[in-house]
Amino acid sequence: MSAATALAPHPSTRVEALSTQERYEIDRSLRGPLLLFFGASIFWLLIGSVLGTLAAFKMNYPGFLDADAWLTFGRMRPAHLNVVAYGWASTAGLGVAIWLMARLCRVPLRNPSLIISAGLIWNLGVLIGTLALLAGDSRSVEWLEFPGYVTPILFFAYSLVGVWAIVMFRFRKPGHVYVSQWYLLAAVLWFPWLYATANIMLIWQPVQGSAQAAVNWWYGHNALGLWFTPIGLASAYYFIPKVIGRPIHSYYLSILGFWSLALFYSWNGMHHLIGGPFPAWMISAGVVASIMMFIPVITVAINHHMTMRGNFAYLKWSPTLRFTVFGAMTYTLVSFQGSTMAIPSLNSLTHFTDYTIGHSHLGLYGFFTMMMFGAMYYIIPRLTGWEWPSASLIRWHFWLAAVGIILMVGTLTVGGLIQGFALRDVEVSFMSSLHLASPFRYVRSLTGILLTAAHVAFAVNFTLMLLRAGDQKKSPTLFSKPTEELASV
Amino acid sequence: MNRLPLLFIGILATFGSAWLGIVAYAYVNLGSLEPLVSEDTGGLLPPPLSGSAIAGQKVYAANGCLYCHSQQVRPASLSTDIAKGLGPRRTVARDYIHERTVFLGTMRTGPDLTNIGVRQPSVAWHHQHLFEPAQLSEGSIMPSYRYLYKVRKIQGQPSAEAIAVTGPHAPGPGYEVVPTQEAKDLVAYLISLKRNYPLPEAPEEAQ
Secondary structure, eight states: OHHHHHHSOOGGGSOOOOOHHHHHHHHHHHHHHHHHHHHHHHHHHHHHHHHHHHHHHHHHOTTTTOSSGGGSHHHHHHHHHHIIIIIIIHHHHHHHHHHHHHHHHTOOOSOHHHHHHHHHHHHHHHHHHHHHHHTTOOOOOTTOOSOTTTHHHHHHHHHHHHHHHHHHHHTOOSSOOOHHHHHHHHHHHHHHHHHHHHHIIIIISOOSTTHHHHHHHHHHHHIIIIIIHHHHHHHHHHHHHHHHTOOOSOHHHHHHHHHHHHHHHTTGGGGGGTTSSSOHHHHHHHHHHHHHTHHHHHHHHHHHHHHHTTOGGGGGTOHHHHHHHHHHHHHHHHHHHHHHHTSHHHHHHHTBSHHHHHHHHIIIIIIIIHHHHHHHHHHHHHHHTOOOSOHHHHHHHHHHHHHHHHHHHHHHHHHHHHHHHHHHOTTSOHHHHHHHHHHHHHHHHHHHHHHHHHHHHHHHHHHHHHTTOSOOOSSOOOSSOOOHHHHTO | OOOHHHHHHHHHHHHHHHIIIIIIHHHHHHTTOOOEEOTTTOOEESOOOOHHHHHHHHHHHHTTGGGTOOOOOOOTTTOSTTTTTSOSSOOOGGGGTTOSSOOOOSBOSSOOOTTHHHHOOOHHHHHHHHHOHHHHSTTOOOOOOGGGEEEEEOOSSOOTTOBOOOSTTOOOTTEEEEEOHHHHHHHHHHHHOOOOSOOTTSOOOOO
């Protein structure tokens, strides 16, 4: 099979080639709009890191900044979540999705002002929403805390991008539709359905009783699974083959992975509500779908691994590949973890503990955020026409982020398990569950500082790049110079 | 994949199946439950909330109580919630029909509040606790909510509403601490949380 595949890979396993002129025109047309999206996303990343770290320290020192309402834990925590979800992850994700869409459709952006307006309106919405949360204007619906006057702003801004993406796809140049485009189209169609349904049923006209919680976690899980995940996977499917210069291992695995994700992920949300006030079948459907997630995850993992096989040496020097492969491997890990967390006996232990917080950070950070970093390291120099000024800042960024997230998830996981055993033991007092989890929560707060430092390194490098600092380089900024042996791989 | 109609239909159909199964089903079947009439007292189960308690829900949401406190009791078959005294029975959909926003919660960084009104019915206790949690429950990491209270100079007679406060933020002599309307509403809501009435769909379980 390998010989045949190597000779004639399915055409959809390759990105259609672009001439230098075409690439130049596409990237130039996207320059202003995407620098707006990426610049804003990095700004929110910094704000989100500070909010998260401060909130974490409040668990260690409850008296820390407790005098003013807007600085208290109950306001900073939702502000942290919404800033990183809508300010950082969605803004960066939209930027990456727009770039991939234009490159894969092989059409330059004809109306940059549309995308620029969308970016400005979106970020205005995030700003108003964040200030509203800090001011106490929240309904405390997790993942949907922004008040009802903010969500239409976000929805409108999103619609501009969504409609643009469909139109762009309609006018693409002829050729095969690459796997990344399936994921992008799906994300573009799923998100407005998700977001509109959830906002109408939870914020504008709240439905009655526990139906709210079902809609809430249908949204919360799908925001991860059907909004961030497809963009992240589209990015992995694009950049892994791009950097190493090989086609995707198998077209058929790509298809299986895509459709099984679409079918199973959308049913997962109810696993957040195991033991909750719902009919048993709803919970069971969520549990079964979560276990079935092994299919798309293993499929994608095999496909990516087989594509990478024999090319792992590229990780030594390509920042894009290193971040992307870190993200792709974490995707496998976090998805396996998520499936096991849906098993009711294990869920009864980890539910309501820091273990879940660790899991969500592994997903949104270890997988998605790292994937976006990888994509941005590739895309931004092509927009600015200037390479990253400092390789060592990229190195700091990678290692602080990688060590930070591994330590954070590790401490939350171990601390969460101990907390879970304490919470379910009839002989152990509630207060003991706090004391037992406490040392782990100290370390977690410190890892917040590591991640914040990683983001500062990234932001500084990005700023220096915009200022065109240093000498103009003739080749991409890499971690180290590829050896001859590597260069010829 | 170049059969695009198939791609679009598939994308919408897979998502639509879960939308029907979770969202539409929940809306139709859980979104229109009625309270029951108690055979003993003739009152409604669950009992309706007072105006102050309804206002208190907003304070609960605005200040993020949900991020540390759950409001759900899981069945004995799945957890030790009942054995640990969170409530006499599991909570079911009907328990939440009066809530404008349902605060099931996802964390137990703080104790579950499903039945906090049963465990701790004292208004004064709640005010003192919100003002300075660690004074009443040693080792607590709950932040102080003293921004929901006013410290003011005693004019003539001390106010009947004044709460007895000790600890580092206790006011000096001649001053008193009084709750704002928000604090009063929040406490009214907390005290209303009593999901220990009988419901036929959730019999009390042996532990």
